[in-house]
Amino acid sequence: MAKTKFKIWRGNEKGGELEEYSTETSEGMVVLDAVHQIQAESANDLACRWNCKAGKCGSCSAEVNGMPKLMCMTRLDELPLEEGVTIEPIKTFPIIKDLVTDISWNYRAKQKIKPFKPRPPDNEDGSWTFYQEDIDRVQEFRKCIECFLCQNVCHVLREHHLEDEFIGPSALVYTAALEMHPLDTEDRLEDLKNANGIGYCNITKCCTQVCPEHITITDNAIIPLKERVVDRYYDPVARIWSKLTRRS
Amino acid sequence: MEAHEIFEHDVLIIGAGGAGLRAAIEASSTGLKVGLVCKSMLGKAHTVMAEGGIAAALANVDERDNWKVHFSDTMRGGHYINNWRMAQIHAKEAPDRVRELEAWGAVFDRTKDGRILQRNFGGHKYPRLAHVGDRTGLEMIRTLQDHGIHQGIDVHMEVTVVHLLKDGDRISGAVAYDRERGRFRVFHAKAVVLATGGIGRAFRITSNSWEYTGDGHALAYNAGADLIDMEFIQFHPTGMIWPPSVRGILVTEGVRGEGGILLNNKGERFLFGNIPDNYKAQTAADAEEGWRYVLGDKDAHRPPELLTRDHVARCIVQEIKEGRGSPHGGVFLDIAWIKEKLGNAEEHIKRKLPSMYHQFKQLAGLDITREPMEVGPTTHYVMGGVLVEADTQMSTVPGLFACGECGAGINGANRLGGNSLSDLLVLGQRAGQYAAKFAKDKGDTRVDEEEIDAAKREALAPFDRPVPDAGNAYQIQYELQDAMQDLVGIVRNGEEMERALVKIGELKEKAQKVGAVGNREYNPGWHTVLDLGNLLTVSEAVARSALERKESRGAQFRVDYPEKSEEWGKYNVTVRRGPDGSMQINRIPILEMPAELREIITQMG
Numbered sequence: 001m002a003k004t005k006f007k008i009w010r011g012n013e014k015g016g017e018l019e020e021y022s023t024e025t026s027e028g029m030v031v032l033d034a035v036h037q038i039q040a041e042s043a044n045d046l047a048c049r050w051n052c053k054a055g056k057c058g059s060c061s062a063e064v065n066g067m068p069k070l071m072c073m074t075r076l077d078e079l080p081l082e083e084g085v086t087i088e089p090i091k092t093f094p095i096i097k098d099l100v101t102d103i104s105w106n107y108r109a110k111q112k113i114k115p116f117k118p119r120p121p122d123n124e125d126g127s128w129t130f131y132q133e134d135i136d137r138v139q140e141f142r143k144c145i146e147c148f149l150c151q152n153v154c155h156v157l158r159e160h161h162l163e164d165e166f167i168g169p170s171a172l173v174y175t176a177a178l179e180m181h182p183l184d185t186e187d188r189l190e191d192l193k194n195a196n197g198i199g200y201c202n203i204t205k206c207c208t209q210v211c212p213e214h215i216t217i218t219d220n221a222i223i224p225l226k227e228r229v230v231d232r233y234y235d236p237v238a239r240i241w242s243k244l245t246r247r248s
Numbered sequence: 249m250e251a252h253e254i255f256e257h258d259v260l261i262i263g264a265g266g267a268g269l270r271a272a273i274e275a276s277s278t279g280l281k282v283g284l285v286c287k288s289m290l291g292k293a294h295t296v297m298a299e300g301g302i303a304a305a306l307a308n309v310d311e312r313d314n315w316k317v318h319f320s321d322t323m324r325g326g327h328y329i330n331n332w333r334m335a336q337i338h339a340k341e342a343p344d345r346v347r348e349l350e351a352w353g354a355v356f357d358r359t360k361d362g363r364i365l366q367r368n369f370g371g372h373k374y375p376r377l378a379h380v381g382d383r384t385g386l387e388m389i390r391t392l393q394d395h396g397i398h399q400g401i402d403v404h405m406e407v408t409v410v411h412l413l414k415d416g417d418r419i420s421g422a423v424a425y426d427r428e429r430g431r432f433r434v435f436h437a438k439a440v441v442l443a444t445g446g447i448g449r450a451f452r453i454t455s456n457s458w459e460y461t462g463d464g465h466a467l468a469y470n471a472g473a474d475l476i477d478m479e480f481i482q483f484h485p486t487g488m489i490w491p492p493s494v495r496g497i498l499v500t501e502g503v504r505g506e507g508g509i510l511l512n513n514k515g516e517r518f519l520f521g522n523i524p525d526n527y528k529a530q531t532a533a534d535a536e537e538g539w540r541y542v543l544g545d546k547d548a549h550r551p552p553e554l555l556t557r558d559h560v561a562r563c564i565v566q567e568i569k570e571g572r573g574s575p576h577g578g579v580f581l582d583i584a585w586i587k588e589k590l591g592n593a594e595e596h597i598k599r600k601l602p603s604m605y606h607q608f609k610q611l612a613g614l615d616i617t618r619e620p621m622e623v624g625p626t627t628h629y630v631m632g633g634v635l636v637e638a639d640t641q642m643s644t645v646p647g648l649f650a651c652g653e654c655g656a657g658i659n660g661a662n663r664l665g666g667n668s669l670s671d672l673l674v675l676g677q678r679a680g681q682y683a684a685k686f687a688k689d690k691g692d693t694r695v696d697e698e699e700i701d702a703a704k705r706e707a708l709a710p711f712d713r714p715v716p717d718a719g720n721a722y723q724i725q726y727e728l729q730d731a732m733q734d735l736v737g738i739v740r741n742g743e744e745m746e747r748a749l750v751k752i753g754e755l756k757e758k759a760q761k762v763g764a765v766g767n768r769e770y771n772p773g774w775h776t777v778l779d780l781g782n783l784l785t786v787s788e789a790v791a792r793s794a795l796e797r798k799e800s801r802g803a804q805f806r807v808d809y810p811e812k813s814e815e816w817g818k819y820n821v822t823v824r825r826g827p828d829g830s831m832q833i834n835r836i837p838i839l840e841m842p843a844e845l846r847e848i849i850t851q852m853g
């Protein structure tokens with residue numbers, strides 16, 4: 001057992017600073033374990049979110065040594081411990097307290113997306129027939145645990161704060177899951193182009209790099225959605241074609 | 249007393265896991281005003297962690313399956329002290345509830361002919377669990393959440409209920425605080441549904457999160473409702489054990505469903521030597537037959553690794569005790585061995601068990617496609633909970649309903665894997681429906697301002713109390729977890745449980761005196777003090793009920809009463825708060841099963 005130094009951001013919306021703590025660390029510990037230990041030993045009121053401690057719920061997002069991470073899946077032995085470990089809240093969203101931020105905007109952004117609208121059932125018992133190969137891609141998107149780490153790093157939100165114009169990568173992943181769902185009949189392209197602002201994404205791929213679920217956000221979700229929007233709105237042949245086919 | 253914000257709802261639902269969400273969707277579909285409260289953010293409830301699948305007799309993989317088989321599997325798994333009516337409703341309605349999820353956008357893994365795929369699980373005769381790899385809970389909660397947010401339900405996230413209000417005998421609302429600011433919210437409601445989940449934080453080694461402090465159990469108990477079956481705690485056979493910091497994290501039964509085997513340190517599949525009589529006819533004779541079952545051979549019987557959880561957990565404990573355990577005090581769970589049988593095993597494992605692969609890789613530095621895992625039992629689920637009517641889910645307090653893990657009856661002495669997710673849907677739907685009906689039929693209620701003030705004062709009391717250097721709320725919680733783990737765990741005896749009760753008594757006194765530092769804004773130290781009261785209540789209920797049941801059955805194993813007793817098979821144990829505030833334990837007789845259901849059980853063998 002050895003003691004390790006941690007610098008944890010303490011404060012609220014009015015301001016705050018890094019405070020130093022030190023606690024025993026042992027084999028296999030993750031950052032969240034250390035936070036819990038510090039909470040129990042010397043900072044009872046240290047605020048953080050967590051639920052599953054296994055990378056499944058997306059609650060424990062934070063910036064560990066400046067990197068956006070799930071605290072429960074970040075092992076201490078992956079980090080240089082000599083200099084101590086810095087833990088800060090994710091930066092894009094307003095601070096509530098310590099490591100807890102106000103992520104409610106993400107829920108509102110998602111609510112703007114038109115819900116699932118399936119075609120009538122194929123079978124009498126109300127079920128549908130579709131195949132694994134039809135849903136492999138959709139299942140990739142549905143792995144999203146809503147940790148909002150991708151939202152946190154997207155410069156459109158982090159630097160430019162275009163929250164009213166752009167729903168962000170995780171909501172685009174959700175849109176892609178609906179749009180590519182084999183049963184869905186809703187049309188979300190106009191919203192994507194206008195209200196949900198897909199055009200603001202300039203494909204920097206920062207979101208993909210931080211996704212703990214390894215969802216290929218940019219290549220598999222955003223780019224195909226962009227292509228659909230382009231086909232509809234900027235390609236005259238496609239536009240006429242879609243009008244014709246929709247009428248029939 | 250400071251002011252509080254007031255919210256008026258026809259139906260208030262406490263808990264936004266699968267059960268609460270399903271109940272909320274149902275209640276709001278009747279046009280009533282529905283409020284939904286949860287301690288965490290929406291979509292983060294325990295249900296999100298469920299891995300293996302949802303049990304429903306869809307008969308997509310084996311056409312011999314139907315509700316009768318599911319019913320009889322559930323009763324057998326529960327050692328026949330389940331509420332048979334609930335088990336019947338559950339088995340009958342689960343397929344519709346699963347298909348409904350598909351209609352709301354869930355994307356289950358598919359069979360070759362394009363239907364919902366089903367997998368094998370312990371205690372289920374046929375492959376029955378609809379699933380999405382090993383992240384079924386995520387699929388389920390996200391589907392309900394995404395459907396629910398467009399239904400006009402008022403969602404209160406990160407709000408914790410601390411007290412239920414009553415108008416005479418009838419429930420009339422709840423007092424809660426918001427975690428962000430620590431301010432009070434009072435909910436007026438004509439009906440209240442509890443869907444708060446389980447109590448797993450009462451034990452040291454657990455697969456459960458901080459939320460599982462038995463709040464719903466304690467709220468109901470304090471409001472005068474009966475609890476039932478509290479002695480039955482499910483210890484899941486396979487939790488991670490190494491490294492120490494991951495101890496307790498679940499390893500889904502899906503690993504065994506996909507062919508994973510349990511081995512001791514001699515490399516023996518020890519379960520073959522330990523098959524209970526009433527499962528002999530359903531269990532494979534040898535490894536070869538077990539593998540054929542995994543591949544879907546309909547003439548083969550299931551491997552012993554897929555016996556019920558109570559039994560597998562006890563066999564693991566025995567192997568460890570008798571010196572045949574793994575280096576870190578567990579046994580081995582091997583899925584890599586299927587390479588001998590399958591050409592594309594590595595890819596198959598990663599596709600069917602992606603989060604297990606990731607979890608071990610990341611947290612234990614182990615590649616499950618190459619090496620065996622080390623596993624041991626972990627506290628997982630509570631069969632016991634609020635006593636409710638089977639058809640309506642209403643408790644003994646008028647207007648108070650309960651469903652999901654905090655409700656009870658369907659599982660009896662042991663739950664089958666996969667039956668929780670289906671129970672959330674089936675009984676959640678019913679709770680929502682009948683709570684809405686109750687609200688419409690019975691109309692308005694009144695709340696008592698004095699009762700509200702008292703609840704607020706009690707919630708704030710920790711700020712006026714000192715925080716001892718040794719023995720803050722977290723440490724009291726650890727002490728309780730140690731006592732429950734060591735004295736009321738997988739193997740129990742009367743004398744140890746008496747000791748546990750003494751300890752619980754001491755800790756209750758400590759908890760009354762322990763304070764919280766800091767202010768009311770998002771203060772986990774304060775929240776932990778408040779949760780502690782609930783944990784102590786449910787721990788006492790578990791220990792007292794376990795002492796009362798003088799036999800071994802399902803999840804309860806007592807060395808001082810190692811046999812199952814026919815007499816005890818006629819009762820459920822109930823817990824109620826007495827007029828003097830002390831905990832009263834009673835027995836209620838199990839209603840006789842109608843002949844046609846008995847007939848089904850006999851037929852299914």
Ligand SMILES: Cc1cc2nc3c(=O)[nH]c(=O)nc-3n(C[C@H](O)[C@H](O)[C@H](O)COP(=O)(O)OP(=O)(O)OC[C@H]3O[C@@H](n4cnc5c(N)ncnc54)[C@H](O)[C@@H]3O)c2cc1C
Nearest residue numbers: 263264265267287294295300301409445652653666668669
């Ligand atoms: C790791 C793991 C894997 C599992 N895998 C499976 C599986 O494959 N198949 C299966 O059938 N079952 C499985 N289970 C069991 C199953 O997931 C749970 O029993 C089930 O999800 C419980 O659902 P629920 O709706 O009752 O409660 P939860 O989903 O736990 O929700 C409880 C809700 O109540 C809220 N709450 C609690 N207290 C309060 C309060 N005081 N005030 C306000 N809100 C409150 C919480 O915030 C939360 O929203 C698994 C369990 C675990 C832990």
Ligand code: SF4
Nearest residue numbers: 154201203204205207
């Ligand atoms: S690729 Fe687009 S969405 Fe992703 S971080 Fe860059 S700009 Fe944002």
Ligand code: SF4
Nearest residue numbers: 144145147148150211
């Ligand atoms: S897409 Fe990935 S990073 Fe973004 S919220 Fe979902 S899981 Fe998190």
Ligand code: FES
Nearest residue numbers: 052053058060072
């Ligand atoms: S606690 Fe659930 S993802 Fe970290």
